[in-house]
Amino acid sequence: MAGPRRDTRGIVDPASLFTRVRFRRRDPAPALRPYLEHYWLIDWDLSEPYCSHVVPHPSVNVVFERFAGQPDFGEVSGVGLELFTQKLEATGRVCGVQFRPGGFRPFAPGHPVSHWTGRRVPLSDAFPGAADGDTTRVLDEDTDDGRVAALDAFLLEYGPRPDGDAERAMDLVQRIREDREVRRVAAFAAGQGLSVRSLQRLFAAYVGVSPKWVLLRYRIHEALERAADGAETDWAGLAAELGYSDQAHLVRDFTATVGVPPSAYAG
Template sequence: MRQRPRGDSRGILDPGRLLREMRFRRHLPAESLRPWVEHYWLIDWALSAPFEQRIVPHPAVNVVFRRDGDGPEAGEVAGVGRNLFRITLTGTGRVCGVQFRPGGFHPFWRRPVAELTGRRLPLPAGRLAGPDGPLCAGTDDERRRALDALLTAWAPEPDPTAEEAVRLAEAIRTDRTVLRVDHFAARHDLPVRRLQRLFTEYVGVGPKWVIRRYRLQEAVEQAAGGPLNWAGLAADLGYSDQAHLVRDFTAVAGVSPAAYARSVH
């Protein structure tokens, strides 16, 4: 079981600028929630000018609580986003987010997670606050404990199939040699059609999409780190040629690899 939250910047476009402009941090949930929840992510900001952040979404559901200035706190459930996510923040505010592990939201939702894909739905009023009030108030520890209490109260149901989906999605994320669905299915002794049904029901998108998204996030992260051999990276990530990688990168990030690298550096 993970003892500290992930430290990578995968999915965050220009992470250095994000960290300069606002306070961003991650915390692990209570141990009982870690089979389903990747981490909590907290952001606080006090901006003198509007700030746009762009995210290449993970194949994961997020539950997000946000408060702007002295306004009321609002909550929503965000399904897996297929397209680049953009948000412009102004003034002051706070966000408390829950990033579930791919496949990990099903025990809380108890319905096909594909129903949420590409959608952002407001949370019912009864799920907008922790037992002691708003979720975005107080210190990090107080906010973390409030999220723990809220998710525990939702009473996730044990589900061996969800555990299988989480395990398989994690294998795709951590093993960059996973490039094809048929090879991955054979490696885990699963029929391709069962793997596809499992991911659609529990993750919200198919395994091919998950593989390609994780490999593209690696490309984005590496582009932020310095000069790259794009032809070599394309081969490493399973692309037939560099041009195919450039097309996919541009589609998911909104700019070409060269333009993104220039903007970051």
């Protein structure tokens, strides 16, 4: 890979967020890159509260968090099914690990990834032996390089364990993400030599959500990215490009996920 992706897919109103926080993405150690999208680092010092909103990716995140007036804490955040909102105020720091869809289980093989879906749990639930000191070691680092090194050390202690099914799941999700011709789960499964049920079982075990959910979520991410780029969007054309039967279905899914219709968001 050439480095962390530079798009803002999933972030609602990224321009507003980036004027209030320092947001960076960094690559992990080479041994971790097949399993991770990137690390993400955020710091803020705000004179008034701000709420950030994210349409989650089909990814598990491990997050180390420091909010003013609260103890440091670390958590595993399973795939989020709904819009994620986080209130930011005063000063704070977050160091996060975004796994590739399918890439988390080699580090925490004790449960199918669907076990974590929609949940936020302490680090020790997934990583036996993890303690508050692990979180503090990451957050106390003064430099980005130091935080990245601390994240690398934490993850390398727990894996990754070789797992061919994880590799296949990551590959299949990447195909869905990149190929705009993938529009029906049944056709996609057949093209990969799998039954729909086998594909669903693989995704439950390694991604945490269904293939259909992944397909729909990447459609919304693309629509959100188009709406945020400042250019006038042909919503009917985009609906057809993304495989919707008509514009109304795109508007319905976008509104249900983001909370406002695309025309209002783009305006």
